[in-house]
Amino acid sequence: MNYYTGKEEGLVLCTECHTIHQFIPDVLMHCNRCGAELNQRKPNSLARTWALLLSSMILFIPANMLDIMNVTYFGQDDPSTIMGGVIVLIQLGSYPVAFVVFVASILVPLFKMFGILMILLSLKYHIDLTDKQRIKMFRVIDFIGRWSMLDIFVISILAALVNISGVAVITAGAGATAFSVVVVLTILAANSFDTRLLWDYKKLRS
Amino acid sequence: MLCAECDLLIQNKIIEEGSYLKCPRCGHVLYKQKYNTIIKSLALSITALICFYPAVTEPIMSLSMGGKEQHQNIIEGALVLLKEEHYIVAVLTFMCSLLIPLFRLLLLFYVTLSLSVNYFSPHLFWTFRLYHYMEEWGMLDVYMLGVIVSVVKLSSMAEIQFGFGFWMYAMLLICSIMANNELNHHEVWDRLLAKKKAFQ
Numbered sequence: 001m002n003y004y005t006g007k008e009e010g011l012v013l014c015t016e017c018h019t020i021h022q023f024i025p026d027v028l029m030h031c032n033r034c035g036a037e038l039n040q041r042k043p044n045s046l047a048r049t050w051a052l053l054l055s056s057m058i059l060f061i062p063a064n065m066l067d068i069m070n071v072t073y074f075g076q077d078d079p080s081t082i083m084g085g086v087i088v089l090i091q092l093g094s095y096p097v098a099f100v101v102f103v104a105s106i107l108v109p110l111f112k113m114f115g116i117l118m119i120l121l122s123l124k125y126h127i128d129l130t131d132k133q134r135i136k137m138f139r140v141i142d143f144i145g146r147w148s149m150l151d152i153f154v155i156s157i158l159a160a161l162v163n164i165s166g167v168a169v170i171t172a173g174a175g176a177t178a179f180s181v182v183v184v185l186t187i188l189a190a191n192s193f194d195t196r197l198l199w200d201y202k203k204l205r206s
Numbered sequence: 207m208l209c210a211e212c213d214l215l216i217q218n219k220i221i222e223e224g225s226y227l228k229c230p231r232c233g234h235v236l237y238k239q240k241y242n243t244i245i246k247s248l249a250l251s252i253t254a255l256i257c258f259y260p261a262v263t264e265p266i267m268s269l270s271m272g273g274k275e276q277h278q279n280i281i282e283g284a285l286v287l288l289k290e291e292h293y294i295v296a297v298l299t300f301m302c303s304l305l306i307p308l309f310r311l312l313l314l315f316y317v318t319l320s321l322s323v324n325y326f327s328p329h330l331f332w333t334f335r336l337y338h339y340m341e342e343w344g345m346l347d348v349y350m351l352g353v354i355v356s357v358v359k360l361s362s363m364a365e366i367q368f369g370f371g372f373w374m375y376a377m378l379l380i381c382s383i384m385a386n387n388e389l390n391h392h393e394v395w396d397r398l399l400a401k402k403k404a405f406q
């Protein structure tokens with residue numbers, strides 16, 4: 001079946017209110033209905049995604065190496081990293097919660113970063129992945145992204161709640177900052193990627 | 207019609223009430239044929255806004271340990287992090303768990319109320335766009351899971367009790383998710399455009 005895209009037909013879709021406009025090249029267009037900026041493809045989508053992805057990957061190292069939380073229990077310090085927190089939960093015997101935290105704070109960010117990396121590399125080096133695989137992967141990445149904030153919220157709840165001096169005090173560590181920045185950067189990376197490029201690149205090759 | 211995810215050109219089709227139109231190439235849901243969603247969203251957003259105040263000011267949970275008791279609400283959570291000078295974490299927590307959800311509810315309330323009472327202002331367009339932009343950053347649901355995980359983490363050290371704020375937060379979460387899912391964005395845009403033409 002022969003497909004035509006809006007770009008080939010000289011049309012542009014307002015991604016906010018779904019109106020279709022005639023595209024005028026080299027002019028900054030705004031939607032006459034809702035006022036949003038109109039672009040046939042998100043500007044510099046690939047470069048922005050690469051930049052955000054690489055910075056999140058770099059920050060992922062300190063996020064996992066530094067302590068995210070410090071528990072002082074009867075005067076004894078017990079700092080823990082992200083993985084340490086999961087291990088504590090396993091030792092407590094609460095396997096479902098340990099699993100949820102492990103998935104949200106380790107698997108999801110890793111999966112996200114490698115997923116976006118794979119999509120970008122497959123576009124760059126023409127690795128064969130079907131469009132269906134790519135778009136499915138991207139939708140999963142887009143959906144799960146926010147859930148990595150889980151550990152950050154847990155820390156902020158614990159730090160506020162467990163604050164009984166002399167008995168137990170929980171404070172956040174430097175790793176928490178790094179980790180929250182990783183989460184924000186990966187969400188921004190997914191947002192700056194334009195899914196329509198997946199199909200453009202396929203047409204270019206064939 | 208153009209697909210927002212793969213830019214495929216598709217002929218306009220009329221579909222039955224209550225059904226979806228999916229893009230044949232990438233499977234993106236193009237259009238939902240669902241009307242009268244605005245008044246339902248308005249009702250849900252009012253309920254959610256009523257729940258907001260107790261959800262934020264009442265304690266989410268209380269903890270007793272070594273004969274001492276401690277309460278906590280959402281605002282204190284962010285304030286403690288500020289005091290510890292974890293500014294990024296504090297601001298992010300405060301924004302995602304409180305400020306953005308509140309702001310989104312207010313925007314939704316404003317748009318749906320204006321459409322229901324036949325009021326028009328050009329500001330409605332950017333208001334509704336902003337509502338859509340912030341969708342990803344309102345993280346009420348993630349925060350809720352965070353509360354549950356914290357309870358399990360602490361259960362070995364101390365005794366935990368859910369406060370009134372917890373139940374209000376749960377109500378708020380349910381109402382705001384329903385208000386968001388109920389709303390048909392296409393219907394809002396269509397109605398806004400019709401109003402704009404009528405008032406010109």
